[in-house]
Amino acid sequence: xxxxxxxxxxxxxxxxxxxxxxxxxxxxxxxxxxxxxxxxxxxxxxxxxxxxxxxxxxxxxxxxxxxxxxxxxxxxxxxxxxxxxxxxxxxxxxxxxxxxxxxxxxxxxxx
Amino acid sequence: xxxxxxxxxxxxxxxxxxxxxxxxxxxxxxxxxxxxxxxxxxxxxxxxxxxxxxxxxxxxxxxxxxxxxxxxxxxxxxxxxxxxxxxxxxxxxxxxxxxxxxxxxxxxxxxxxxxxxxx
Numbered sequence: 001x002x003x004x005x006x007x008x009x010x011x012x013x014x015x016x017x018x019x020x021x022x023x024x025x026x027x028x029x030x031x032x033x034x035x036x037x038x039x040x041x042x043x044x045x046x047x048x049x050x051x052x053x054x055x056x057x058x059x060x061x062x063x064x065x066x067x068x069x070x071x072x073x074x075x076x077x078x079x080x081x082x083x084x085x086x087x088x089x090x091x092x093x094x095x096x097x098x099x100x101x102x103x104x105x106x107x108x109x110x111x
Numbered sequence: 112x113x114x115x116x117x118x119x120x121x122x123x124x125x126x127x128x129x130x131x132x133x134x135x136x137x138x139x140x141x142x143x144x145x146x147x148x149x150x151x152x153x154x155x156x157x158x159x160x161x162x163x164x165x166x167x168x169x170x171x172x173x174x175x176x177x178x179x180x181x182x183x184x185x186x187x188x189x190x191x192x193x194x195x196x197x198x199x200x201x202x203x204x205x206x207x208x209x210x211x212x213x214x215x216x217x218x219x220x221x222x223x224x225x226x227x228x229x230x
Contacts, residue, residue: 033215034215034216036215036216036217038217043222043223044222045205045219045220045221045222045223046156046205046207046217046220047220048216048217048218048219051214051216051218052214052216057218089155089156091156091216091217093215097171097172098169098172099158099160099169099170099171099172100158100215101158102148102155102156102157102158103155104154104155105155105156
């Protein structure tokens, strides 16, 4: 079954750097399909944070960055702020599914 | 900036049909892929499917036998129908826009609507 795997939770102190990983397979990330990242506060609309692996939509601070290598992708947040506390999801296309997948989500806690 | 708003019944009985509509404002419903995504309580996001403005569709294979997504360009709306629902279909349902299948991110999203399947 097609899956994108994220750690259930990560945490960091204000000002620190955290990395959220997204592990896929040769049928999605490893097939060079783009990876996108979203920030989601419960009760609100998910927000596009990174598109096409490394690109930030206008208005997203450069504290957020994305990368991709082989079958995995990562979201890095530097200079952690209290308002970064949210759930983060990766997303990619999967050719075995012939459709789109989301990771299970990572809850970021700012200590 | 396009804005999306989901509407429809919040409570559906088991074995019945879930029906939701997404109203699009601030832009035309033409030439994009209009999508539905859901999130069961305590779980991650699941792509349900999309409808292109021409009416062509693509569905998640796990739901394909029960899902229909349609579009009404005259009303700037698109809709989701999910038949034979069970408690496992209880979720927050989001509508969202995918620019193209090669620019396959979802942006923007609606606020979401919680649908509960219960008798």
